[in-house]
Amino acid sequence: MRYTRAFIPTAREVPKDATMPSHQLLLRAGYIRMVGAGIYEMLPLGLRVMNKIAAIVRAEMDGAGAQELLMPALLPRDYFEESGRWSSFGPTLLRLTDRRGGDYHLGPTHEEIITDLVRREVKSYRQMPLNLYQIQMKFRDEPRPRAGLLRCREFMMKDAYSFDVSEEAAIRSYEIMREAYHRIFRRLGLEYRLVGADSGAMGGSTSAEFQVLAQNGEDAIVACGACDYAANVEVAEAVEPEGAPASASGPPEKVHTPGKRSIDEVVAFLGGGLTAARTLKSVFYLAGEAVVLAVVRGDHEVNEVKLARALGVSEVFMASDADVAAASGAQPGSCGPVGYRGRVIVDPAVTRVSDAVTGANETDYHLTHVAYGRDFEGEVRPIRQVGAGDACPSCSAPLAAYRGIEGGHIFVLGTHYSAKMGATFNDEDGQDRPIVMGCYGIGVSRLVATAVEQNHDADGIRWPMAIAPYQVLLTPIGKDDAPFELAERLYEELGALGVEVLLDDRRERPGVKFKDADLLGVPLRVTIGDRGLAEGVLELKARTAKDADKIAVEGAAARIAAAVKEQLG
RNA sequence: CGGGGCGUAGCGCAGUCUGGUAGCGCGCAUGGUUCGGGACCAUGAGGUCGGAGGUUCGAAUCCUCUCGCCCCGACCA
Numbered sequence: 001m002r003y004t005r006a007f008i009p010t011a012r013e014v015p016k017d018a019t020m021p022s023h024q025l026l027l028r029a030g031y032i033r034m035v036g037a038g039i040y041e042m043l044p045l046g047l048r049v050m051n052k053i054a055a056i057v058r059a060e061m062d063g064a065g066a067q068e069l070l071m072p073a074l075l076p077r078d079y080f081e082e083s084g085r086w087s088s089f090g091p092t093l094l095r096l097t098d099r100r101g102g103d104y105h106l107g108p109t110h111e112e113i114i115t116d117l118v119r120r121e122v123k124s125y126r127q128m129p130l131n132l133y134q135i136q137m138k139f140r141d142e143p144r145p146r147a148g149l150l151r152c153r154e155f156m157m158k159d160a161y162s163f164d165v166s167e168e169a170a171i172r173s174y175e176i177m178r179e180a181y182h183r184i185f186r187r188l189g190l191e192y193r194l195v196g197a198d199s200g201a202m203g204g205s206t207s208a209e210f211q212v213l214a215q216n217g218e219d220a221i222v223a224c225g226a227c228d229y230a231a232n233v234e235v236a237e238a239v240e241p242e243g244a245p246a247s248a249s250g251p252p253e254k255v256h257t258p259g260k261r262s263i264d265e266v267v268a269f270l271g272g273g274l275t276a277a278r279t280l281k282s283v284f285y286l287a288g289e290a291v292v293l294a295v296v297r298g299d300h301e302v303n304e305v306k307l308a309r310a311l312g313v314s315e316v317f318m319a320s321d322a323d324v325a326a327a328s329g330a331q332p333g334s335c336g337p338v339g340y341r342g343r344v345i346v347d348p349a350v351t352r353v354s355d356a357v358t359g360a361n362e363t364d365y366h367l368t369h370v371a372y373g374r375d376f377e378g379e380v381r382p383i384r385q386v387g388a389g390d391a392c393p394s395c396s397a398p399l400a401a402y403r404g405i406e407g408g409h410i411f412v413l414g415t416h417y418s419a420k421m422g423a424t425f426n427d428e429d430g431q432d433r434p435i436v437m438g439c440y441g442i443g444v445s446r447l448v449a450t451a452v453e454q455n456h457d458a459d460g461i462r463w464p465m466a467i468a469p470y471q472v473l474l475t476p477i478g479k480d481d482a483p484f485e486l487a488e489r490l491y492e493e494l495g496a497l498g499v500e501v502l503l504d505d506r507r508e509r510p511g512v513k514f515k516d517a518d519l520l521g522v523p524l525r526v527t528i529g530d531r532g533l534a535e536g537v538l539e540l541k542a543r544t545a546k547d548a549d550k551i552a553v554e555g556a557a558a559r560i561a562a563a564v565k566e567q568l569g
Numbered sequence: 570c571g572g573g574g575c576g577u578a579g580c581g582c583a584g585u586c587u588g589g590u591a592g593c594g595c596g597c598a599u600g601g602u603u604c605g606g607g608a609c610c611a612u613g614a615g616g617u618c619g620g621a622g623g624u625u626c627g628a629a630u631c632c633u634c635u636c637g638c639c640c641c642g643a644c645c646a
Contacts, residue, residue: 009579011595011596012580013595014580015580016575016638017575017639037637090644091644140645143645144642144643439646441646479603509603510606512606512608513605513607514605515607516607527605
């Protein structure tokens with residue numbers, strides 16, 4: 001492609017509405033434009049990148065035995081009504097009405113539709129295993145679209161669905177997908193972790209996320225440096241605490257702590273070598289109608305997902321100050337489990353804190369020399385959040401904390417949808433049984449932005465070769481015609497070698513061209529100037545490299561093509 | 570949905586408090602000089618000041634309503 005003919009609207013200034021690097025750079029470099037909140041146009045460069053990602057996904061899905069199809073995005077109400085999601089999906093479902101008043105929605109995901117297709121056509125165990133996928137726009141009325149392509153109301157997704165005769169067979173399908181996903185993410189050139197995840201609203205027994213590591217990620221994950229353990233902090237397990245059960249050097253003692261509400265304030269106020277780890281944090285939650293007191297060590301945090309699970313409810317809400325006062329008789333910050341007469345959930349680590357400090361259930365007072373077992377009891381359940389420095393549950397090495405962007409999510413669904421929708425098959429014995437399903441998503445458009453989050457510097461994008469919009473950027477510079485003529489020749493030669501080339505044939509000053517080159521992020525730049533030409537050389541520079549290599553004009557095309565191949569791995 | 574911020578030329582902004590007929594930088598067009606990291610000079614085009622209503626002799630500016638966008642939170646296969 002010739003730059004003078006290409007639609008690449010670059011901008012020097014940072015768009016004010018963009019805060020994330022990927023959002024800013026994709027806008028500035030002319031890859032995307034915004035139409036509305038969470039709605040974007042993919043400009044030619046952006047589409048090329050997305051198509052490359054999709055091509056890799058397709059190749060690996062096909063290689064894993066999945067077959068591509070395309071379902072409609074516009075869907076009548078009936079299907080979601082059948083599974084119960086017409087109401088349970090809530091306002092996130094983008095609904096619309098046709099001229100006859102019929103209810104429709106735009107598909108946020110396609111379990112119901114594919115299950116309907118399969119129940120009509122798959123009747124025998126002989127037709128399985130079956131894995132069908134599509135790459136298609138998804139629509140969700142997100143409560144808050146943000147961060148450019150990372151959280152959109154309309155986004156490109158690859159969703160695959162597996163159909164099997166048994167749980168064991170379904171797990172095999174799941175594992176095949178998991179391996180295919182590893183290949184996909186590796187080929188995309190992204191640093192990622194496979195992490196244990198919360199199955200959440202999808203229901204189902206097994207699920208894992210492919211988290212692409214990024215500073216700005218929405219998800220918090222922990223990963224072990226020594227083994228391959230990694231998990232979303234929502235589900236990461238804390239190892240059983242070591243050490244002796246809690247004891248105390250004396251009876252509880254009430255101390256005046258005026259106005260000290262947070263753990264940090266109390267620690268600083270009491271001093272004397274007290275650390276947050278020797279205090280107890282008491283947090284009141286509402287689980288339905290009931291008030292529950294959750295107690296964790298002072299330097300730990302309550303994990304609400306785990307707490308909800310321990311209580312057997314779907315979610316918990318932090319109690320208001322008024323609720324806390326009614327339950328404990330004190331302000332938040334002065335509450336504690338000692339003498340508290342309601343339901344208490346205690347994190348295991350709490351049972352090892354000797355001479356603990358905790359709220360006295362009397363505003364502006366705390367208790368010292370408190371010990372679990374002697375001064376209070378409760379239901380011991382793991383409810384704390386795991387963080388950096390915690391021991392790995394599988395090998396005990398310290399865990400590191402990361403932020404990640406969910407790039408893919410795989411689930412074993414079981415018979416959640418098939419049972420509800422009557423998707424059954426005849427087994428070898430002629431018995432009717434529900435099909436066992438799995439589903440597997442990859443956020444294709446999101447990965448465009450994710451790749452930028454992970455591959456950029458102060459000057460612009462640094463695409464991995466595998467997904468770059470072009471592989472080589474030819475940059476003739478200077479006022480003479482010779483560099484441009486050579487660039488034209490190289491352009492032809494490289495094209496013939498199958499290299500994807502962008503030729504910057506603009507008669508711009510060198511600075512302008514270099515700035516745009518760095519911004520666009522094409523992995524290899526070839527600079528052709530009269531200086532080099534006088535010596536019979538041109539410059540080949542990787543976007544990620546500091547300096548350029550001088551290569552001979554003679555045989556340059558082959559050299560460059562080889563460099564492309566090398567970066568493709 | 571709660572809290573905060575912002576809508577003025579394609580982009581980034583000033584002007585709004587204190588009402589008087591819209592400005593700067595970048596970009597764009599034309600001519601000239603330049604040419605290895607976003608050049609310079611000259612000339613020029615480009616704006617219903619998000620929208621509607623109101624107050625006023627007069628509204629970008631004051632009042633009311635409304636639409637949109639961003640951030641934090643809630644939420645999130």
